[in-house]
Amino acid sequence: MEAVTQGADVFFVLMGAILVFFMHSGFAFLEVGTVRHKNQVNALVKILVDFAVSTLAYFFIGYWVAYGVDFLVGADVLTGAGQAEGYGFAKSGYDLVKFFFLLTFAAAIPAIISGGIAERAKFWPQLIATAVIVAVVYPLFEGMVWNGNFGFQDWMEAAFGAGFHDFAGSIVVHGVGGWIALGAVLMLGVRKGRYRKDGSPLGIPPSNIPFLALGSWILCVGWFGFNVMSAQSLEGVSGLVAMNSLMAMVGGILAALVVGRNDPGFVHNGALAGLVAVCAGSDVMHPLGSLAVGGVAGGLFVLLFNQCQNKWKIDDVLGVWPLHGICGLWGGIAAGIFGQQALGGLGGVSFTAQLVGSLIGIIFAAVAGFAIYGVLKATLGIRLSEEEEFNGADLSIHQISANPESDFGGRGY
Template sequence: METTSAVETLLQSANTFFLLLGAIMVLAMHAGFAFLEVGTVRHKNQVNALVKIMTDFGVSTLAYFFIGYSVAYHTNFFASASVLTAANGYDLVKFFFLLTFAAAIPAIVSGGIAERARFYPMLVASGFIVALVYPFFEGLVWNGNYGFQDWLDATFGAAFHDFAGSVVVHGVGGWIALAAILLLGARKGRYRNGRVVAFAPSNIPFLALGAWILCVGWFGFNVMSAQTLDGISGLVAVNSLMAMVGGIVVAMLVGRKDPGFIHNGPLAGLVAVCAGSDLMHPIGALVTGGIAGALFVFLFEWAQNRMPRLDDVLGVWPLHGICGAWGGLAAGIFGQSVLGGLGGVSLMSQLVGTVIGILVAFVGGLVVYGLVNVVSSIRLSEEEEFEGADLSVHRIAATSMDK
């Protein structure tokens, strides 16, 4: 009996440590979000980019701890510390891990709304998004709330499969961002005489650094979504790698060697493979990532040139919204055993789940940002935008050379 108890304790401790490492890796990805945005925006908005990612994480933690986690999983932390630390505190670490996913939503949105959004109204909106909108869909998929997964299983033969959040995290974040972007409108000077005016990235090395940090952290995002050591899969790791490479190569080819496209290409592939990374054959993951890389390049250029109101600074709608939706569908295609996958997935369930995720995110984003905008405008004044968010909001420039 003592031996059995010792083995159980060791396994519990190992699982807790395993998931803690995953949480730390995904937490580090927020630095990637920050530097990707810092490298893309103009110099006069670099401080604002850094501050937004940090403060959004703080507000997201409070919103998810007190409200969001309960909405998604019907549990809370209003118990004694002795109860919370049962099983070596695994449940606490699980919250930490899932929080880093939830906090990615405002980080995704931040890149789309950069350079013209007011600070506090958007911070308040982030709190509502993480407390209510995101955990509602998270609970539908990852906790089976309201019988959603049971209904899909009974109707189409399988539940909606999203192993690491192509739709739950990235798709939802991208479509929420689209709602905010459309409400904000384009940056001043972005379009002149019906033609787009390119704002060049301020710092390609920072942009590249952000992309690399995200790529490395993504293996914690995907592989450690197993949440226990006995569920870890080398297939997830290799599929993540192949999708990343597919995104790089295709973005290089169709993006004409543009460094912005090349460094976002791997992210597009990784977004898309999250859902089916535990099911696909590595070749299926490669194709999934390659298609995602092409989708990002083509849709980013199309949106910038054909939709003046859709001024998406980092391209978060095509990168996370569209590639996330593609990932949900790709899991239903390349997860099939006939294409070398492990099977047990329904394309119809993937389609329905993806569409529901898009609707929840976009409508939820319109409601939250629309209501906040009614109370207090979410957009900087024209003078503040011209001066730049660094000076108009934070009263300090990124470097002493900025005026």
């Protein structure tokens, strides 16, 4: 029975890893459907290559920073069959699929950033940023929250009566990704032609609503692996997490529908806003609380997206700061509200701990974002030239468009 249990846990976490890996195609198509046609190839290539760079950065450095574990031993030790001093890997390769699962979370950070900096960012400097973020920046905070590094959780519990609760990453993943992205977006500046001389915005509509919708659907499906399988074992899995994720998604959709006045881009991103917000407390909130959390997130996204684009002149192409940064912040705080037993939750959370932990996370991420992209801007440069931006990232970086045959007038070649 022990072997069966171990094998079942390996399979369970592996399926979670595959679902979250699948989400990266959702990030890609969400960006493809939003950016202009001349930047669609770049969106696809960028997110796939970002995942590859993230894998190496997390394998060699990031996972060790977060959990103090490396994989530089024999395969027999990695699968739990052999022994090595200082290494204690579980049988059946459980720790290997756990790495895969947590890697997909880490790689979501550059995938989030990608949507904000679309259409004008250089390719190779962004890969350098990805390597630094996934090797060092993200794992530092991940380890503090999910491994108790630097005594962070002990301090939180001593100071506020409970640790910082972030079950599936409203702050650790989404908040961190969104606030790093804010620094990147501001360092890059606005796209050429985004605003008229008088400062009024020039609308740039999504290039392909079906692709945008496809990206949202893929992310929604994968998110149930993101949230539910954060239990990381069959013994710990809870249907409450699935129900709460569903209700928050629905709340986000309906709120974005109303506040966004039927706009399809807002509706499909509203689903994601709700899912971002519910991650932190999805294991402790009541489904009605999750519905409220998702509804607030959907409305917040629409209002702040419009505020950023039209009032503050922050050219965040996919709205990743409002979606992941702000809705992630709301989710971290909301876990301390709707997780309370007085509001139907399971308890064991502290509002003050959630507020302080969430603020620490976003401040850490914002400082890191401005630092990383500020250094890259001052050294290598992070923005395409005006001519390259006009021609589009597809031709400027990859020398091919999304529909190459059309470049030849539809003729065979």
